[in-house]
Amino acid sequence: MRSVRAWFLRYALQLVVLVLVVASMYALYPNFRVEATLERLIPLGVIAAGLAVTMIAGEFDLSIASMAAFAGALTVVLSGLGLILAVIIAVVACTLLGMLQGWAIAKLGINSLVFTVGTLVLIRGATWLVCGGLSISMDDFTASDIFLGRFLFLSPLSGTALAILIGLGIFLARTRWGRELYALGSARQEAIAAGVRYKRGMVVAFGISAGCGAVGGALTSGLSGSAAPSALESMLVTGIAAALVGGIALAGGRGTMVNVFLGFAIIATLSSGLAGMGLKAFVSQLFTGIFLLLIVLAEYVIRRVSDDARRRRTKRLGDAPEPVPLPA
C-alpha cells in the first residue's frame, strides 16, 4: 500500500495534468476518443523515449529526428525486399550508427550537445541523398496493409511502441547496464571511480536513442508508404517537450519510462484533441510551450519550497552549539 502511494506521489504532478487535459478534451469535444491518442506513440512516444535515455545518462541527442527521417528513407528505398525486412534493416543500421556516435563522443570526451549538432545536419544530408532530394514512395501501395490490424485498443504500431517502452523501462530499472546509465547521469566522476564503464554507457545510450528514433521513423514511413528529405523535423522539439513535461530531468540521472509515457500522453492528447476540434497544429504548439514552461516552473517552486523546509528543519536541529572551527 505504501509503495502504491509513493508511486502516485512520485508522478503526482504529471498525473494531475494528464487527468485535467483528458477531462477538458472530453468536455470541449464530445467525440474525443482517448485511445486514438495511442497511435501517436509512433513516432512521438518512441522518440521521446530515445531522448529520455540519453538525458538520463546526462547527455543529449539532437540528431534523433534526423536519424528517424534517415530510417524512414532507408525503409522506403529497401521496401522491395519486403516491408518488415526493410524496417528491420533500417533500425539495425541506425542503431549501429548511433552506437558509433556514442563511441565517438566517449572517445573524444566531447560534449554531446556539440557533437550532435553536427550529426543533426550530417544525417539530414544523408537522408536527402538517399531520397535523391525528392519525396519518395513505395512501389507496392498494399505493403502497409500489415500495419492495419487491431488487437483490443492496440494497432501493430502502437503495440510495438508500447512493447519498446516497457522493455526500456525494465532495462533501465532492472539491469546493471541500465542502472549504470543513471549513475553516469547523476554523478559521473563518482560512477567512473566506482567502476562504471563510461564508454560502454555512451555506446548503449546513443545506440538506444538512435534505435528508438529509427523505429519511429521507419514505422511512420512504413505506414504512409512514403518518405521525404525534410520529414519529422518538428519531432525533435516535440519529443524533447514530451520527455521534459513527463518529468525527465535535463540535468541527468532522474526519470523513468513512466515519466516518458505520461509526458507523451499529455502532449499527444493535447494535440490530437485540438486537431479533432479542427484547430491547426500551431495551437497545440502554443499549448505545448505553455505546459512545458508551467511544469518546469512548478518543479522549480516545489524544489525551492522543499529546500526551505529542509533548511528550517536542520536549523531547529542545529540549535546545538556550532562545531568549533579548526585552527588555521
Added chain:
Amino acid sequence: MTTTLPTPTQFQERAGVRRAINRVRTSALPILIIAVFLVASLLVPQFLTVGTIRAIFLATAITGIIAAAMTAITISGNLFSLGVTATVVFSAMIYFWTGEATGSMWIAALGAILASVVLGLIQGFIVGLGLNPVVVTLAAGAIIYGATAIITGGEVVQAHSRELALFATFSPAGVPLPVIVLIVFAAIAWFLTEHTRLGRHLHLLGANRETARNSGISPMFTTIWAFLAFSVGLGVAAVLQASQTLQVQADNFPDLTMNVVAAVLVGGTAVTGGDGSPVRSVIGALFIATITQIMVLVGIPQGTRLFVLGLVVVALVITLHLLRKATTR
C-alpha cells in the same frame, strides 16, 4: 635567465606548447577561411566576383549578428537559446505592422527590437532564477511560434510600403547595410565582452558559477544582461531579415536556430561557458556561408551540400575540442 634556474625546464616547455596550441586554436578558423578563399578563387571561375563576395557577406549578416549576440548567452554558461526562429518571425511581423501603421521605418525597427527585447528579458529572468536555459527557450519558442501563427492565422504577412525594404537595399559605397550592421554589431559585442566589467562577469559566471556568486556577481543580473544583449541582436537581425524578404509567415526560417548554433560552435566558443568571443562566432558564420556559396556555384545539389556541411561542422568541432583539451590538460 631560464638556463640558470635549477628547476626542470619541462614545465616551461609544456607551458610554451600550450601557448602555441592556443594560438593555433584561435587563429585556425581565420587561416582556414583565407585558405578556402584562395583555393576557391583559383579553382572556381565565378568565385572571385563582386556578386559572389557580396552574396557570401549578405548570407553571413543575419546568422552572424544573431550568432555574435548568442555568444553572450553561451559565454555566461547558459548554453543556447532555441527560440531564435520564432522570435525573428514575431519581430518581423511587428516590424511590418508598426511600419504600416506609422509609415516610418525607424519607428517600425524600434518596435521590432523592443518586442524582441521584452521577450528576451522575460526569458532571461526565468533562466536567471536557475531554470535550464534550453528548456525555457524551447518552451518560449513554441509559445511565440504558436502565438504568432494564431495572430496571423498562419497567413503570410506582407509589407506594402516599399520604404520598409530600405534597410536591406541601402548600400553606401557598394557595401550593403546588413554587412555594415554586422561589422558594427560585432565590434560592439567584442568591446562589451572583452573590455568591460560586465563582459568579465559573463566570462566568470560561465567559467565557475559558484566562484562568481561568491565574489559578489549576481547570476540573475548577469544572465538578464546576456539575454538583453542577445535579444537586441535578434531584433536587429529580424529587422534586416524582414526588410530583405518583405513578407513573413509563421513557419519561415526553420533552419535559422540550428545555423546560428552551428556558427557559434564552429567559431570555437565553449558550450560549457567561460570561453569564447562574438567575433569568432561571426567568423564561424562567415565560414559556413562561404562553404555553402562555393557548393552552390559548383552546382552541388542541396542534399550533398547539407551532407558536406554536416561533415565540415563535425570535423571542425572535433578539431577545436581536441585542441582545447590539449591546452587545458
